[in-house]
Amino acid sequence: FFYESLNIKLHIHFLFKKLIYVNLEMSKKKQDITIEEETDEDFMTRITQPRIWTTFKSDFLFQVFTDERMDEILDMFKNNYIHEESLCVYNELSSDQDSVDQFLYLVKHWISDTLSTIVIEKSSGRSVGIIICRFCSIEENSLAFSRLRLYEGEKWNIIQNFRSHLSQKFNIYQYYKSTAFFRVYAWFILPSFRNQGLGKKLLDCVITKQLPEMMHFGCNLISGIFTNKKSQEIAKSLGLTTLYIANYIEWANQNNINLPDNISDENSIVRVMGYKINQE
Structure with missing residues (x-):
C-alpha cells in the first residue's frame, strides 16, 4: 500500500506542476508578454506572486x-x-x-x-x-x-x-x-x-x-459535506445539488454518542452536495 500510495501522490504532484505551468502560460498570454520581452526578474516576480x-x-x-x-x-x-x-x-x-x-x-x-x-x-x-x-x-x-x-x-x-x-x-x-x-x-x-x-x-x-x-x-466535479442550513442554501444557489442527506442526531443515537440537548432537528441535517460541469 505504501508504494501504491506513493506512486499516486507522485502522479498527482506531477499533474499539479503541469497545472501551474498551464496557469502561468495563460497568465502570460493575458499580459501579452513575449518570451523575448520578459526578463529573468520579470519571470521570477510573476511565478512567486500568489495567484x-x-x-x-x-x-x-x-x-x-x-x-x-x-x-x-x-x-x-x-x-x-x-x-x-x-x-x-x-x-x-x-x-x-x-x-x-x-x-x-x-x-x-x-x-x-x-x-x-x-x-x-x-x-x-x-x-x-x-x-x-x-x-x-x-x-x-x-x-x-x-x-x-x-x-x-x-x-x-x-x-x-x-x-x-x-x-x-x-x-x-x-x-x-x-x-x-x-x-x-x-x-x-x-x-x-x-x-x-x-x-x-x-x-x-x-x-x-x-x-x-x-x-x-x-x-x-466538485463535492463536499455541508453541515449547516446556511452553507447548504449558498451551495444550492450556486448550482450544487443534494446527493445524500443524513440526520446527525439519528446517527449519533444509533452509535451511542452523547450530544448536547440543544441541537434542533433542523440543524442536525447534513447534506452531501455536488456539481458537475457539463463537457461537450
Missing part, C-alpha cells in the same frame, strides 16, 4: 493560499472554526486537546496541495476566510478503505467515523461515473466579515475558476 482569482467590492482579494499564511490560517481554525462548525460544536471538539491537535495537523496537510483559496482584506492585509479544496482520486479512495485509519483524539474520531459513514452510504465515483473530483474540506469566513457575500463568492471562485482548470486532468 489572484478576483477582487470583491474593491475591498477584498481572493487568492491562492500561500505558505506564509499558514500560521494565520491555523489560528483561524483554532480560535474560530472549531467553535462554530456544526460537527465540531455538536461533539465539543474544543474540549479534547488531542482532537484539536489532530484536526490542526490535518488542516495543515490538506492545504499543502496549494489548491485552497483565501480571502484577504486589502486594507489590513489579513486573511478573513478560506475554502480548503483537494484533488481526490478513486485510487486514493480505494487505498483509504483498504486499511484502518486511526486518528488521535476521541472527538475527532467520532467526526471522522460519521464522514466515513457518509462515504460508504454514497459513492460519488459510481454516481457520476468519474475517477476524480474536487473536494471541499472546509469553508469558513470570520464572523465579523459575514453577511457581505464573501462566503458565496469564495465557493463561486472554486466552481467558476478553479474547477474548469481541473478539467485538463479529467476532473469536472
Whole structure:
C-alpha cells in the first residue's frame, strides 16, 4: 500500500506542476508578454506572486493560499472554526486537546496541495476566510478503505467515523461515473466579515475558476459535506445539488454518542452536495 500510495501522490504532484505551468502560460498570454520581452526578474516576480482569482467590492482579494499564511490560517481554525462548525460544536471538539491537535495537523496537510483559496482584506492585509479544496482520486479512495485509519483524539474520531459513514452510504465515483473530483474540506469566513457575500463568492471562485482548470486532468466535479442550513442554501444557489442527506442526531443515537440537548432537528441535517460541469 505504501508504494501504491506513493506512486499516486507522485502522479498527482506531477499533474499539479503541469497545472501551474498551464496557469502561468495563460497568465502570460493575458499580459501579452513575449518570451523575448520578459526578463529573468520579470519571470521570477510573476511565478512567486500568489495567484489572484478576483477582487470583491474593491475591498477584498481572493487568492491562492500561500505558505506564509499558514500560521494565520491555523489560528483561524483554532480560535474560530472549531467553535462554530456544526460537527465540531455538536461533539465539543474544543474540549479534547488531542482532537484539536489532530484536526490542526490535518488542516495543515490538506492545504499543502496549494489548491485552497483565501480571502484577504486589502486594507489590513489579513486573511478573513478560506475554502480548503483537494484533488481526490478513486485510487486514493480505494487505498483509504483498504486499511484502518486511526486518528488521535476521541472527538475527532467520532467526526471522522460519521464522514466515513457518509462515504460508504454514497459513492460519488459510481454516481457520476468519474475517477476524480474536487473536494471541499472546509469553508469558513470570520464572523465579523459575514453577511457581505464573501462566503458565496469564495465557493463561486472554486466552481467558476478553479474547477474548469481541473478539467485538463479529467476532473469536472466538485463535492463536499455541508453541515449547516446556511452553507447548504449558498451551495444550492450556486448550482450544487443534494446527493445524500443524513440526520446527525439519528446517527449519533444509533452509535451511542452523547450530544448536547440543544441541537434542533433542523440543524442536525447534513447534506452531501455536488456539481458537475457539463463537457461537450
